[in-house]
Amino acid sequence: MSVAVEFRNIKKAYGENVVIEDLNLKIEQGEFVSIVGSSGCGKTTTLKMVNGLIEPTSGSVFVNNEDIKSKNLIELRRGIGYAIQGSVLFPHLNVEQNISYVPNLLNKKDKTKTRDAVAKWMQIVGLDEEIMHRYSNELSGGQQQRVGIARALAASPSLLLMDEPFGAVDEITREQLQKEMKRIHKETKITILFVTHDINEALKLGTKVLVMHQGKIEQYDTPKNILNHPASDYVNQLVYRQRHMCHLSDDQLGDCEYSAVSKV
Numbered sequence: 316m317s318v319a320v321e322f323r324n325i326k327k328a329y330g331e332n333v334v335i336e337d338l339n340l341k342i343e344q345g346e347f348v349s350i351v352g353s354s355g356c357g358k359t360t361t362l363k364m365v366n367g368l369i370e371p372t373s374g375s376v377f378v379n380n381e382d383i384k385s386k387n388l389i390e391l392r393r394g395i396g397y398a399i400q401g402s403v404l405f406p407h408l409n410v411e412q413n414i415s416y417v418p419n420l421l422n423k424k425d426k427t428k429t430r431d432a433v434a435k436w437m438q439i440v441g442l443d444e445e446i447m448h449r450y451s452n453e454l455s456g457g458q459q460q461r462v463g464i465a466r467a468l469a470a471s472p473s474l475l476l477m478d479e480p481f482g483a484v485d486e487i488t489r490e491q492l493q494k495e496m497k498r499i500h501k502e503t504k505i506t507i508l509f510v511t512h513d514i515n516e517a518l519k520l521g522t523k524v525l526v527m528h529q530g531k532i533e534q535y536d537t538p539k540n541i542l543n544h545p546a547s548d549y550v551n552q553l554v555y556r557q558r559h560m561c562h563l564s565d566d567q568l569g570d571c572e573y574s575a576v577s578k579v
């Protein structure tokens with residue numbers, strides 16, 4: 316297995332305030348990594364250091380075994396999908412133009428290729444072609460979110476960063492989007508780093524879960540191990556309710572009910 320992202324001795328401070336102390340982590344290609352932890356623990360900072368939106372105070376980030384310091388940041392970002400909470404669509408561009416923005420930059424000459432990519436991604440994220448020519452103020456929150464995800468995926472990135480991408484949608488849309496993401500991950504095998512506040516969502520979606528607390532890694536493990544073998548009091552508290560409720564229907568957590576009984 317090759318390593319998609321590596322954080323090596325990463326420290327990030329804002330003035331005196333050290334927000335990431337000494338982050339060391341290797342993320343293998345093809346993982347769906349859910350990142351959870353309390354507000355302000357450094358999740359967004361960690362994500363933004365991968366696409367160079369935030370520079371570490373010291374240490375290095377490697378993407379596909381290359382130190383991003385040695386890379387052109389614009390090129391780096393074109394190869395990394397980035398989807399964040401709420402609508403971040405270009406308001407003066409319609410749905411089709413939003414999704415084709417990066418593919419257009421990448422394959423300037425081949426319009427058919429770009430059109431095909433737009434149609435494909437709209438279908439994958441569950442958007443009707445009918446809305447292709449609408450602007451973001453003519454879309455529902457859930458549709459905007461889907462367009463944002465399609466846009467992040469349309470450049471065929473091998474790495475996708477998502478920062479609470481489903482934060483602004485209702486419960487039903489959220490569940491649909493979770494299913495789509497899971498399917499997209501299965502189909503494309505891309506590496507995904509997915510920040511969420513919701514431990515249930517993290518356990519459901521991730522092949523690995525990264526639990527952060529006060530700028531440090533508490534545990535990086537499979538959902539099953541996070542749930543059944545929490546490495547610290549913090550992780551234990553985080554999954555306590557889940558272990559008792561255990562309504563996670565996911566096959567990854569198939570023996571969750573059993574473990575709930577045996578653990579308590």
Ligand SMILES: Nc1ncnc2c1ncn2[C@@H]1O[C@H](COP(=O)(O)OP(=O)(O)OP(=O)(O)O)[C@@H](O)[C@H]1O
Pocket residue numbers: 329334352353354355356357358359360361
């Ligand atoms: N530009 C900045 N200047 C100073 N401090 C900052 C800056 N950006 C973030 N911080 C601080 O760094 C810490 C980590 O912030 P970060 O945004 O990574 O947290 P987070 O885990 O994403 O939180 P949330 O769950 O609320 O989104 C916080 O204490 C925050 O106040």
Ligand SMILES: [Mg+2]
Pocket residue numbers: 358359360478
């Ligand atoms: Mg954040």
